[in-house]
Amino acid sequence: xxxxxxxxxxxxxxxxxxxxxxxxxxxxxxxxxxxxxxxxxxxxxxxxxxxxxxxxxxxxxxxxxxxxxxxxxxxxxxxxxxxxxxxxxxxxxxxxxxxxxxxxxxxxxxxxxxxxxxxxxxxxxxxxxxxxxxxxxxxxxxxxxxxxxxxxxxxxxxxxxxxxxxxxxxxxxxxxxxxxxxxxxxxxxxxxxxxxxxxxxxxxxxxxxxxxxxxxxxxxxxxxxxxxxxxxxxxxxxxxxxxxxxxxxxxxxxxxxxxxxxxxxxxxxxxxxxxxxxx
Numbered sequence: 001x002x003x004x005x006x007x008x009x010x011x012x013x014x015x016x017x018x019x020x021x022x023x024x025x026x027x028x029x030x031x032x033x034x035x036x037x038x039x040x041x042x043x044x045x046x047x048x049x050x051x052x053x054x055x056x057x058x059x060x061x062x063x064x065x066x067x068x069x070x071x072x073x074x075x076x077x078x079x080x081x082x083x084x085x086x087x088x089x090x091x092x093x094x095x096x097x098x099x100x101x102x103x104x105x106x107x108x109x110x111x112x113x114x115x116x117x118x119x120x121x122x123x124x125x126x127x128x129x130x131x132x133x134x135x136x137x138x139x140x141x142x143x144x145x146x147x148x149x150x151x152x153x154x155x156x157x158x159x160x161x162x163x164x165x166x167x168x169x170x171x172x173x174x175x176x177x178x179x180x181x182x183x184x185x186x187x188x189x190x191x192x193x194x195x196x197x198x199x200x201x202x203x204x205x206x207x208x209x210x211x212x213x214x215x216x217x218x219x220x221x222x223x224x225x226x227x228x229x230x231x232x233x234x235x236x237x238x239x240x241x242x243x244x245x246x247x248x249x250x251x252x253x254x255x256x257x258x259x260x261x262x263x264x265x266x267x268x269x270x271x272x273x274x275x276x277x278x279x
Contacts, residue, residue, distance in 0.1 A: 002052065002091055002098070004151050010050050010095075011102035014076075018043040020067050022076035024274065025100040025228075029112035029215060031259025032235065033079035035267050039068030053099070054082035054092045065096075071274035076103060083215055084136070085193035090143035094222040098152065107167070107229040109273075110220065111266060113259065114213040114234035115195070117205050118185060121236045124261035125181045126269070127211050128171055129163055129232040132187040134217040141191065143222050153225035162224055166278035167231040174272030180265045185210030187234055189217030201242040211236060233269070235262035 015021075020041065028035055036042070045065045047053045056063050062079035069075070078096055082088045100108060114127070121127065134142065148155040168184070175182035188209030190196070196204070196212060204212055211234045223230050237258035 001146060002095065004149065006052050007095070007098040007102045010052050010099045013050055014045055014065065014067070014099070014103065017045050018067050020074050022067055022074045022103055022105055023107070024073050024075050024277070025105045025108040026075055026077035026270075027081055027108065027110040027219060028077055028079055029081065029235070031113060031237070031256040032111050032263055032266065033062045034259075034263050035270070036066040036077040036079055038267065039066055039070050039075065039077070042066055042068035052095055054088050054095060056080040056082050057086050071271040073274045073277065075274070076100060076105060081215060081219070083193070084141065084191050084218070085214060090141060090145070090218055094143045094219055097219050097222045097228075098226065101226045101228060105228065108223050109270065110216050110230070110232040112213050112216045112232070112234050113237040114187065114211040115238050115240040116236040117188065117201060117212055117240050118183070118210040121183060121211070121239070122181070123236055123238060123258050124265070125183060125236040126175070126262065126265055127183040127185050127187070127234045127236060128168055129187045129234065130168070130184040131162065132189055132217050132220065133207065133209060134189045134221065136189065136191045137217060137221060143218050144225060153227065157225045159221070159224060162220060162230060164229045164231055167229065167273065170276065170278050171231065171233070171269055171273050174269050177272070178268050180268060182269065183210070187216065187232070188212045190214055196240065198242045198244050201240045205242070212240065233266065235259065235266060237262070
């Protein structure tokens, strides 16, 4: 188990690279790392140079922490994340969120690539997480298992108000102003690393899931445990397959390709949100 000193050590190394002190954290999922290329005064810190920070092994995750100015805010952005399915522990997967807290970050905005379970969703759409179902976490695979460190957060964090309503409402307003398709719905988190069977997709839909993916929910859990404000957004990179009577098959290449459509839309929404950030 990590101790607070581990997160503080990583934060000090990051701070040694720049005088900028970020207040907002971004987690950029598969194919979405290009968003951080638009920062000004940007400083790039490779994950390999941060003690304890997990290095992503998945294509589309560049493996850098980028700190810079974006839409009037000082932001720290993860160009890619680590996943449980890569063989990391839950503590390693969520290590960056704890470090963000030590950096002085008060709000974290997470993004991911997700499959559209809701039949109304199209590839390239965005979905704000209104709520989530953390199936692995509910059955024992979550980063809060084990002894609780009161210096990091409460033993039993409440999750009924997980996603900040003011951030959520402001993002919807920005999307409407720019005529960007932005849904809200329930994200169904699974462990991966495989795309779901048709029967599993039908089950997820029946249980209330609108989008499905292999990340985010445990980072959100730790962020709320740490007292951070949270907003999360899924880029719909593929339509899920709910029948065996088809020749179609989901693959990671189409996930990355959809990012080319999603990044400009997501950039517009985040710029609008950050330039008038709800306090």
